Amino acid sequence: xxxxxxxxxxxxxxxxxxxxxxxxxxxxxxxxxxxxxxxxxxxxxxxxxxxxxxxxxxxxxxxxxxxxxxxxxxxxxxxxxxxxxxxxxxxxxxxxxxxxxxxxxxxxxxxxxxxxxxxxxxxxxxxxxxxxxxxxxxxxxxxxxxxxxxxxxxxxxxxxxxxxxxxxxxxxxxxxxxxxxxxxxxxxxxxxxxxxxxxxxxxxxxxxxxxxxxxxxxxxxxxxxxxxxxxxxxxxxxxxxxxxxxxxxxxxxxxxxxxxxxxxxxxxxxxxxxxxxxxxxxxxxxxxxxxxxxxxxxxxxxxxxxxxxxxxxxxxxxxxxxxxxxxxxxxxxxxxxxxxxxxxxxxxxxxxxxxxxxxxxxxxxxxxxxxxxxxxxxxxxxxxxxxxxxxxxxxxxxxxxxxxxxxxxxxxxxxxxxxxxxxxxxxxxxxxxxxxxxxxxxxxxxxxxxxxxxxxxxxxxxxxxxxxxxxxxxxxxxxxxxxxxxxxxxxxxxxxxxxxxxxxxxxxxxxxxxxxxxxxxxxxxxxxxxxxxxxxxxxxxxxxxxxxxxxxxxxxxxxxxxxxxxxxxxxxxxxxx
Amino acid sequence: xxxxxxxxxxxxxxxxxxxxxxxxxxxxxxxxxxxxxxxxxxxxxxxxxxxxxxxxxxxxxxxxxxxxxxxxxxxxxxxxxxxxxxxxxxxxxxxxxxxxxxxxxxxxxxxxxxxxxxxxxxxxxxxxxxxxxxxxxxxxxxxxxxxxxxxxxxxxxxxxxxxxxxxxxxxxxxxxxxxxxxxxxxxxxxxxxxxxxxxxxxxxxxxxxxxxxxxxxxxxxxxxxxxxxxxxxxxxxxxxxxxxxxxxxxxxxxxxxxxxxxxxxxxxxxxxxxxxxxxxxxxxxxxxxxxxxxxxxxxxxxxxxxxxxxxxxxxxxxxxxxxxxxxxxxxxxxxxxxxxxxxxxxxxxxxxxxxxxxxxxxxxxxxxxxxxxxx
Numbered sequence: 001x002x003x004x005x006x007x008x009x010x011x012x013x014x015x016x017x018x019x020x021x022x023x024x025x026x027x028x029x030x031x032x033x034x035x036x037x038x039x040x041x042x043x044x045x046x047x048x049x050x051x052x053x054x055x056x057x058x059x060x061x062x063x064x065x066x067x068x069x070x071x072x073x074x075x076x077x078x079x080x081x082x083x084x085x086x087x088x089x090x091x092x093x094x095x096x097x098x099x100x101x102x103x104x105x106x107x108x109x110x111x112x113x114x115x116x117x118x119x120x121x122x123x124x125x126x127x128x129x130x131x132x133x134x135x136x137x138x139x140x141x142x143x144x145x146x147x148x149x150x151x152x153x154x155x156x157x158x159x160x161x162x163x164x165x166x167x168x169x170x171x172x173x174x175x176x177x178x179x180x181x182x183x184x185x186x187x188x189x190x191x192x193x194x195x196x197x198x199x200x201x202x203x204x205x206x207x208x209x210x211x212x213x214x215x216x217x218x219x220x221x222x223x224x225x226x227x228x229x230x231x232x233x234x235x236x237x238x239x240x241x242x243x244x245x246x247x248x249x250x251x252x253x254x255x256x257x258x259x260x261x262x263x264x265x266x267x268x269x270x271x272x273x274x275x276x277x278x279x280x281x282x283x284x285x286x287x288x289x290x291x292x293x294x295x296x297x298x299x300x301x302x303x304x305x306x307x308x309x310x311x312x313x314x315x316x317x318x319x320x321x322x323x324x325x326x327x328x329x330x331x332x333x334x335x336x337x338x339x340x341x342x343x344x345x346x347x348x349x350x351x352x353x354x355x356x357x358x359x360x361x362x363x364x365x366x367x368x369x370x371x372x373x374x375x376x377x378x379x380x381x382x383x384x385x386x387x388x389x390x391x392x393x394x395x396x397x398x399x400x401x402x403x404x405x406x407x408x409x410x411x412x413x414x415x416x417x418x419x420x421x422x423x424x425x426x427x428x429x430x431x432x433x434x435x436x437x438x439x440x441x442x443x444x445x446x447x448x449x450x451x452x453x454x455x456x457x458x459x460x461x462x463x464x465x466x467x468x469x470x471x472x473x474x475x476x477x478x479x480x481x482x483x484x485x486x487x488x489x490x491x492x493x494x495x496x497x498x499x500x501x502x503x504x505x506x507x508x509x510x511x512x513x514x515x516x517x518x519x520x521x522x523x524x525x526x527x528x529x530x531x532x533x534x535x536x537x538x539x540x541x542x543x544x545x546x547x548x549x550x551x552x553x554x555x556x557x558x559x560x561x562x563x564x565x566x567x568x569x570x571x572x573x574x575x576x577x
Numbered sequence: 578x579x580x581x582x583x584x585x586x587x588x589x590x591x592x593x594x595x596x597x598x599x600x601x602x603x604x605x606x607x608x609x610x611x612x613x614x615x616x617x618x619x620x621x622x623x624x625x626x627x628x629x630x631x632x633x634x635x636x637x638x639x640x641x642x643x644x645x646x647x648x649x650x651x652x653x654x655x656x657x658x659x660x661x662x663x664x665x666x667x668x669x670x671x672x673x674x675x676x677x678x679x680x681x682x683x684x685x686x687x688x689x690x691x692x693x694x695x696x697x698x699x700x701x702x703x704x705x706x707x708x709x710x711x712x713x714x715x716x717x718x719x720x721x722x723x724x725x726x727x728x729x730x731x732x733x734x735x736x737x738x739x740x741x742x743x744x745x746x747x748x749x750x751x752x753x754x755x756x757x758x759x760x761x762x763x764x765x766x767x768x769x770x771x772x773x774x775x776x777x778x779x780x781x782x783x784x785x786x787x788x789x790x791x792x793x794x795x796x797x798x799x800x801x802x803x804x805x806x807x808x809x810x811x812x813x814x815x816x817x818x819x820x821x822x823x824x825x826x827x828x829x830x831x832x833x834x835x836x837x838x839x840x841x842x843x844x845x846x847x848x849x850x851x852x853x854x855x856x857x858x859x860x861x862x863x864x865x866x867x868x869x870x871x872x873x874x875x876x877x878x879x880x881x882x883x884x885x886x887x888x889x890x891x892x893x894x895x896x897x898x899x900x901x902x903x904x905x906x907x908x909x910x911x912x913x914x915x916x917x918x919x920x921x922x923x924x925x926x927x928x929x930x931x932x933x934x935x936x937x938x939x940x941x942x943x944x945x946x947x948x949x950x951x952x
Contacts, residue, residue, distance in 0.1 A: 051951060055793075055950075058952060076797065079792075084793035087786060089790075090790020090793075094602055095594065095598070099597060102590070104790075104794065106589070107587050107791070107795065148790075
């Protein structure tokens with residue numbers, strides 16, 4: 001076993017006297033030569049812990065030793081020996097790549113004699129040598145992340161702290177970063193990697209799983225996952241009925257967790273319960289239930305006590321199952337900005353009661369496509385149709401058919417829950433008894449009554465999300481557009497959100513989602529993979545996975561499929577060039 | 578590595594970084610160059626308390642040679658645009674409509690009254706609905722009348738009886754308001770650069786999250802602050818040069834004092850403005866809040882209580898007391914003296930001392946409130 005780099009003993013951090021502590025009575029150790037994952041949902045206290053280790057915050061109680069130095073009294077000495085990359089990478093966007101590197105080399109006191117060699121090594125390592133004169137602000141998310149890492153590594157630190165390095169970074173760049181980090185730990189560097197993505201935990205030698213300022217689990221993630229052996233199952237073949245089946249299965253007290261996985265549903269059983277059968281979960285006869293290898297997320301949700309068993313009343317009362325026209329259609333949608341074509345003849349048609357995903361890395365053109373579909377951006381060519389209505393020929397009639405939930409929840413933070421609901425009801429043209437009825441219904445279905453008088457800005461994340469959704473569907477639209485609805489949201493809140501969406505889809509509501517998260521994509525019936533402005537592949541998640549199946553990779557994940565399809569496209573371009 | 582040389586190197590790196598950012602950031606450029614230019618030209622050309630070309634109706638009831646002579650002297654000054662008539666009724670409607678600012682009447686017995694030494698030889702009617710212009714018109718007509726009398730008196734026996742008030746305006750004989758507005762606006766510009774820009778560039782580091790990365794390096798808070806102050810101090814001094822050159826060559830304002838004293842005096846004021854900016858930045862962590870606070874704490878008091886736009890002596894007592902803590906008041910007083918009168922130690926030394934004291938106090942408060950860490 002390696003000697004610990006960081007010793008944390010009974011650490012507590014409170015920001016406001018009387019408020020709940022951000023970190024409570026935490027004791028742990030971080031070792032050299034491995035990646036320690038700091039895993040937990042938003043607000044778990046990950047960033048606070050990172051800043052405490054980096055001697056940027058002072059502990060309220062307890063003690064932290066970093067490389068034998070006390071953070072409270074020996075901050076400057078710690079800053080001399082660690083590398084720290086904050087969220088958003090800490091780069092000066094109005095300086096070039098090289099100027100950023102030079103600045104941090106000066107600040108960290110890199111000796112002149114070592115500079116040329118260090119720059120060369122880091123630029124090669126991060127593959128940024130071609131971009132030294134580019135402004136950091138003009139780099140893609142993945143490149144910014146690499147530059148941030150290079151700046152943190154200028155003096156070969158013994159401890160490298162990376163605070164949510166993979167936020168806003170596409171899966172391909174994410175893999176490259178992991179490759180770089182593995183190269184570092186081979187040299188004996190200790191790396192702390194904080195993340196809200198549970199799938200990243202499986203890449204770590206050790207994880208510290210946090211929730212609400214406390215440690216839920218520390219140790220080998222595989223050991224935590226292994227606890228779930230024999231408790232995870234997949235049900236295939238339920239077809240159109242699978243959403244209803246998931247809802248039924250979750251009603252069984254023996255089922256602690258259940259999610260959609262493309263055409264299958266994934267079920268996690270409570271400890272000691274027998275495997276699910278068609279009878280116990282009410283599955284149709286053609287369904288096949290088979291054990292599945294557990295994932296870290298299964299263990300995480302089980303450690304949190306499983307999915308909340310709250311009776312869901314279905315949001316919305318109208319049924320849209322019977323309609324003749326395609327609810328959403330894009331016909332050759334093209335948008336040019338000057339010479340640049342952000343969206344290039346994108347065509348798809350979404351069926352009624354379907355969840356359709358626009359999947360792609362940042363800057364691929366999915367937001368442009370999404371904005372054209374919402375009627376927020378005029379296409380240079382092509383048509384965007386909602387319920388057969390052209391968003392540019394009949395804008396108000398078409399928009400009345402769709403509900404839209406933005407990524408950052410467009411709520412008024414200083415209005416209460418009820419006032420937000422009242423406002424959005426008014427904005428959708430409801431008045432008098434109809435408005436009162438719609439608001440009362442939203443409060444009832446989304447269980448908002450306990451927070452009716454709380455300002456939206458102060459709501460817990462899960463309630464904020466429910467409120468945003470209830471505002472978006474106040475006018476009971478047949479079509480719902482979601483922009484990265486559950487990014488950075490903890491797994492329980494995410495499950496609850498999708499339970500509402502599934503209930504709506506069950507009554508014929510059509511949903512379009514943009515996302516670069518594979519988890520969200522797995523809730524989709526079909527996805528279109530957008531890359532460099534074009535839809536390079538469209539199909540069910542299973543079809544996309546099957547299309548990249550090779551002998552070396554018999555069971556590709558959706559993320560594998562995404563990366564393989566993008567790389568194939570890139571290789572095709574290079575050959576053509 | 579030697580600690581001191583490491584520290585110097587870090588400070589130099591921060592200054593280089595800050596300068597590059599200023600050079601590339603449009604908002605710094607706007608605050609440091611466009612805003613000063615705009616203010617200077619607004620106060621230099623746009624706002625003026627001088628009434629050039631007051632519109633006067635002149636009634637000559639009896640055009641005797643003496644009356645004609647006075648009429649010519651009115652017409653020849655640059656201050657009036659004169660229309661003549663022989664009956665005052667010709668101007669009544671125009672005065673009521675505000676088309677002219679006043680009516681000067683030389684009555685039929687003007688020559689006799691003049692000979693008698695009668696003080697009320699001419700009559701002036703002004704438009705009291707605009708008291709400022711009315712007062713100006715009165716002043717200028719009186720001035721013209723006295724000048725004309727004085728001219729005629731040369732060689733003639735002094736008119737009997739009565740003491741005459743002969744106002745003389747030293748240092749600004751033409752009473753051109755531009756001459757005190759431009760030095761006043763320099764103080765506003767220094768305040769903008771010193772306080773607003775400093776508060777903005779520090780809060781920007783909070784807003785963009787870069788301060789976190791900086792503080793996790795060996796950079797200390799003092800080094801960070803010096804890195805912010807030096808470029809802004811330089812910027813303030815450059816802006817002062819631009820303003821002084823513009824004052825002298827564009828607005829034709831004399832610089833009667835020495836350039837050295839002006840520079841030192843400005844440096845003292847910049848020290849106050851920079852400390853104030855830093856103090857704001859210890860509270861404001863967004864650029865929006867920083868700019869609002871800078872406007873409220875630095876710019877507006879500088880505009881209203883520095884005495885260059887509004888006479889402090891005519892304000893209610895509480896406001897007069899308040900004005901004593903407004904640094905711009907001392908700077909404007911010293912600046913106007915340096916420009917219009919010269920290096921007068923009796924003004925420069927006490928005002929300079931007050932500025933240095935203010936800078937020290939503000940800096941001490943800032944140093945105490947600046948945190949070494951994020952919490």
